[in-house]
Amino acid sequence: RTFPxxxxxxxxxxxxxxxxxxxxxxVDVERGLILIKGAVPGHDGTFLKVRDAIKKARPADAPFPGAIKSNGKTAAQPAETPAEQAPAVEATEGGEA
Known part of the structure; x- marks a missing residue:
């Protein structure tokens, strides 16, 4: 028997x-690093969720947002060219084009 x-x-x-x-x-924007003072929980290589403090007010001189990282790629814009129109086909009495 296993006891509770x-x-x-x-x-x-x-x-x-x-x-x-x-x-x-x-914050190192080029390498995408956030350097934090102190230890963080978890193993090496795991993801961390970082957010603003809720119980402490943000200092007045704190930059907000700290940084926004872009991937450096821009979407290619398609060239606006008019679509070619096919010549109109007239129907005949026999139903053939």
Missing amino acids: GKKMAGHLGQETVTQQNLTVFR
Whole structure:
């Protein structure tokens, strides 16, 4: 019999953890890096969700938004040329064109 509350093996890790009020030290737009003062939870190479602090007000001198990264590609605009029209075909009595 297994007693209720018995500690058993199972999934460990990758749980959602919130780390509040970390300071953004620097933003490197060219390399797409956000340098943060202090430790962040998670393994190397995992994604982090970064957002503004909710419980602390943003300082008045803080740049907002910090940076917007563009991919440097622009969509090619199609050339506007008039479409060629096919000559009109007249119908005959026999139903042939």
